[in-house]
Amino acid sequence: MIKSDHLMQLDQVDLYNNEEHYILVYNDKYFYTNNLLFETIKLLKDKKFISEEFKKEHELNDEEFTEIFILINEKLASIFKERKPKRYVNLKVTLLDAALVNMISTSLLFLFTKVKYILPLVIILNLVLVYELINKSAVNFTSGYIDSIVIYLSLFFILLFHELGHSTALKKFNIEPQEVGFGFYLVFPVLFSNVTRAWLLRKRQRIVINLSGIYFQLVASSFLVIFYFLLGTNTVESIIISITKANFFVLVYSLFPFIRNDGYWALSDSLNIPDLHKRSVSYPIDLVKNKVSFNLFLALYSIGQYTFLGFIIFKYVPSIPNNYSSFYFTLIDDGLINLILSKPSILFHFVLSSVILYSISKSLLAFLKK
DSSP: OOOHHHHHHGGGOEEEEOSSOEEEEETTEEEEEOHHHHHHHHHHHTTOOOHHHHHHHHTOOHHHHHHHHHHHHHHHHHHHSOOOOOOSSEEEEEEEOHHHHHHHHHHTTHHHHTHHHHHHHHHHHHHHHHHHHHHTTTOOOOOOHHHHHHHHHHHHHHHHHHHHHHHHHHHHTTOOOOOEEEEEETTEEEEEEOOGGGGGSOHHHHHHHHHHHHHHHHHHHHHHHHHHHHTOOHHHHHHHHHHHHHHHHHHHHHHOTTSTTHHHHHHHHHTTOTTHHHHHHHHHHHHHTTSSOOOHHHHHHHHHHHHHHHHIIIIIGGGHHHHHHHHHHHHHHHOHHHHHHHOHHHHHHHHHHHHHHHHHHHHHHHHHHO
């Protein structure tokens, strides 16, 4: 039967069935299980479990009954096991608490209820921005401190709206979103929205949540077109073009499937492969060792992952020393504030170089462990 310490902790386990998965939730961690284990744990939680009735209902002999409870105890042991939580964002600071996020998300639900009208308009306006961006790509704009501050603040609010997109999508599926905040991914500042409860939803719904930040970001950037044509001075034009360049870079980065971001999570959910990155890194070795069966999509993703890694190593890595030296000497000569406000490209290449070095080292370590 169930171990006594496991029985004592069962009250802290919540059970959910979203019609695709049976889910156990303990200490804000989510575990998929099968129907038999789910129903057994439910009976145990409700104090309605009777051994002989259970055996009869499932046509089990004593040996099979014992094997099932061995499996249940193993499953519960893995759930209750103390483990270091996976944290992609550290030093978190809450910007909008859960109550405020819920209030804002409720007011923004019209962006989903009216999506068939809003999305075509958003696409058209962003295509106009792309057209203007292409036409102005050869023009060199100069910007002062005030212009740079406006650009950074505009990007901050666009990206904050992006995070509210994830929260609002969760609200659309009748689950209360949690906080939106600021933190650090490694040493890089990022915004985040706490939508871990999305694991309670079906695959299609999770994909909508994954991509809703992109949708909201496009909605926000649509307003840039209005400002561009209504306030079409040279200064406003240069600011909006700069914001647009940065914003579209973030959009592409967010959708790129080989970095843990919106596009990655959407692909992981669509393929039904949790922890896609880790599995793709080890997949070639596991396949050779016959530890896993052949999976076409995982194989293609693994090929893409290593191709991307190889491209970065041979095309971008040689420039990393120069990027670091440019950052260092500019920092010494001009100071951090001037670097951030007037020379963002140097800062960008420094950050990108650091991300690449981290990603390469992490992937190689994972590969060598195999």
